[in-house]
Amino acid sequence: MLSDITFGQFYPGRSFVHRLDPRTKILGTLIFVSAIFLAENYLAYLSLIGFTAATVASSRLPVRLIVRAFRPLLPILFITLAIHLFMTPGEVLGQMWFLTVTYEGLRLGVLMSLRLILLIVMSSMLTYTTSPIVLTDGIERLLRPFRRFGVPAHEIAMMMTIALRFIPTLLEETDKIIKAQTARGADFTSGHLFRRARNMVPLLVPLFVSAFRRADELATAMEARCYRGGESRTRLRELKFCWEDGFAAAAMLALVAILSILRFAAPGFPGTA
Amino acid sequence: MSIVLEKVSYTYMPGTPYERVALRDVSLTVERGETVGIIGHTGSGKTTLVQHMNGLIRPTSGRVTVDGVDPAGKGELAKAARLKIGMVFQYPEHQLFEETVYEDVAFGPRNMGLPEEEVERRVRRALSFVGLDFQQFSRRSPLRLSGGQMRRVAIAGVIAMEPEFLVLDEPSASLDWRGREEIFREILGLHATTGIGIILVSHNMDDIVRLAKRVVVMHQGSLIADGDIREIFSRQGKQNELLERAGVEPPRVTRLMAALSRAGLEVEKTALTIDEAVEAIVRAVGRRRLA
Numbered sequence: 001m002l003s004d005i006t007f008g009q010f011y012p013g014r015s016f017v018h019r020l021d022p023r024t025k026i027l028g029t030l031i032f033v034s035a036i037f038l039a040e041n042y043l044a045y046l047s048l049i050g051f052t053a054a055t056v057a058s059s060r061l062p063v064r065l066i067v068r069a070f071r072p073l074l075p076i077l078f079i080t081l082a083i084h085l086f087m088t089p090g091e092v093l094g095q096m097w098f099l100t101v102t103y104e105g106l107r108l109g110v111l112m113s114l115r116l117i118l119l120i121v122m123s124s125m126l127t128y129t130t131s132p133i134v135l136t137d138g139i140e141r142l143l144r145p146f147r148r149f150g151v152p153a154h155e156i157a158m159m160m161t162i163a164l165r166f167i168p169t170l171l172e173e174t175d176k177i178i179k180a181q182t183a184r185g186a187d188f189t190s191g192h193l194f195r196r197a198r199n200m201v202p203l204l205v206p207l208f209v210s211a212f213r214r215a216d217e218l219a220t221a222m223e224a225r226c227y228r229g230g231e232s233r234t235r236l237r238e239l240k241f242c243w244e245d246g247f248a249a250a251a252m253l254a255l256v257a258i259l260s261i262l263r264f265a266a267p268g269f270p271g272t273a
Numbered sequence: 274m275s276i277v278l279e280k281v282s283y284t285y286m287p288g289t290p291y292e293r294v295a296l297r298d299v300s301l302t303v304e305r306g307e308t309v310g311i312i313g314h315t316g317s318g319k320t321t322l323v324q325h326m327n328g329l330i331r332p333t334s335g336r337v338t339v340d341g342v343d344p345a346g347k348g349e350l351a352k353a354a355r356l357k358i359g360m361v362f363q364y365p366e367h368q369l370f371e372e373t374v375y376e377d378v379a380f381g382p383r384n385m386g387l388p389e390e391e392v393e394r395r396v397r398r399a400l401s402f403v404g405l406d407f408q409q410f411s412r413r414s415p416l417r418l419s420g421g422q423m424r425r426v427a428i429a430g431v432i433a434m435e436p437e438f439l440v441l442d443e444p445s446a447s448l449d450w451r452g453r454e455e456i457f458r459e460i461l462g463l464h465a466t467t468g469i470g471i472i473l474v475s476h477n478m479d480d481i482v483r484l485a486k487r488v489v490v491m492h493q494g495s496l497i498a499d500g501d502i503r504e505i506f507s508r509q510g511k512q513n514e515l516l517e518r519a520g521v522e523p524p525r526v527t528r529l530m531a532a533l534s535r536a537g538l539e540v541e542k543t544a545l546t547i548d549e550a551v552e553a554i555v556r557a558v559g560r561r562r563l564a
């Protein structure tokens with residue numbers, strides 16, 4: 001039942017993108033997401049598309065994975081397109097019932113949807129090619145400079161790691177308790193809302209009890225190994241930048257430079273609104 | 274009254290990279306009142322096998338029937354079939370949730386829609402089977418008992434539904450020696466009094482010997498042996514190798530008898546329990562004195 005849900009979307013591999021340092025990927029994704037909003041004309045969008053396509057190609061992920069990333073967001077894409085299509089005033093292209101399609105609306109709708117698509121693809125590239133543990137390592141390292149302002153970098157990363165680690169365990173536990181209570185005649189699927197909520201009690205109480213028990217056991221185990229937080233702790237996997245990271249950073253810089261030039265130095269380019 | 278599995282196969286998460294075959298073509302019939310032990314390594318498919326018996330999982334292929342009814346089906350008949358099989362999961366104490374022991378044991382019977390007097394009768398009876406005093410325990414919180422007591426309450430919760438078969442998945446896991454002894458004595462008592470069928474899943478042969486007359490051996494999702502427990506351990510040669518490969522060791526008593534006979538004492542090697550072993554050794558020593 002529940003164990004059929006695979007958590008996280010990490011897709012193991014050894015491609016160029018997989019090998020990048022998580023810090024490069026996190027920062028790169030952030031920069032790309034902001035850079036999308038620099039784009040105003042067709043050439044800028046073209047370079048964004050080119051960059052995204054190159055990243056996807058070098059990650060060697062199956063295309064169906066990328067497509068799957070869209071599926072939950074399709075309604076949002078559709079609504080974005082529709083709102084822009086029908087709500088933007090301008091040169092009328094056609095009329096349908098009470099809906100008016102304008103040239104400006106079409107252009108804006110397509111570009112907005114394109115922005116969303118690029119956003120989804122690039123951020124899913126991050127989670128597809130980086131395992132959750134490596135991702136939290138990267139976040140911890142990136143947050144470290146903020147420690148002097150009181151940001152508990154190590155603790156945040158440790159909490160994320162533990163939470164991720166226990167999601168499959170808790171899913172398994174949930175599955176087991178559902179089965180056990182079903183065998184005792186419990187019904188989790190029928191009845192109206194209030195009744196269904198009350199029927200969840202035999203599932204939720206044991207689940208909470210076991211989550212607390214596990215937390216307690218884990219705390220004891222960590223204490224028994226003299227865990228003291230991040231102070232002077234060494235790690236099993238040291239994060240290291242290598243030539244791939246340099247290459248990725250250069251490519252990202254080039255993209256930002258192109259977008260900035262197109263926006264600020266050559267404003268009259270075709271496609272600018 | 275019987276549970277019949279015909280050529281049952283089960284695959285976890287088919288069509289994904291995590292696909293795993295848990296059962297391959299398992300056929301098995303358990304008759305009313307039988308005591309069956311299911312033994313095998315971790316991951317041999319024991320738990321998956323018994324979860325088919327009350328429709329918690331549907332076979333990927335093959336057929337499961339309880340008295341001719343598919344327990345995973347819809348409708349009243351299927352529901353009645355499911356209620357004939359009482360399932361005690363691994364670490365059943367993790368499923369306790371009510372405020373009092375009484376309420377928790379009553380959960381199953383109430384879900385069956387029984388009148389309150391009948392529910393109370395069943396709770397009293399179930400608690401006495403697992404050796405918990407009604408006066409002393411019924412008002413206490415099940416979450417504040419000792420591990421062994423919590424497990425008893427959970428087992429009582431299944432017994433109170435008065436199923437015709439009791440399936441126990443590793444009921445003695447992480448209990449101490451005394452806790453094991455008590456649980457098994459109680460289950461045997463229940464079987465003797467009510468004639469309930471017992472299906473015991475375990476990787477420990479010593480536990481199985483105590484409760485079961487028949488043993489089913491699982492290995493990598495396949496059923497590799499099924500028969501009378503004494504007959505299975507008297508098997509020689511190829512059959513025996515097969516059991517060893519499945520990681521099935523004879524009970525400790527049987528191994529002791531084999532060692533004694535190798536050491537020159539002429540004992541019958543069929544003993545499975547400590548009592549039988551004592552008798553056999555006494556007889557053998559007696560014969561030696563006479564000689």
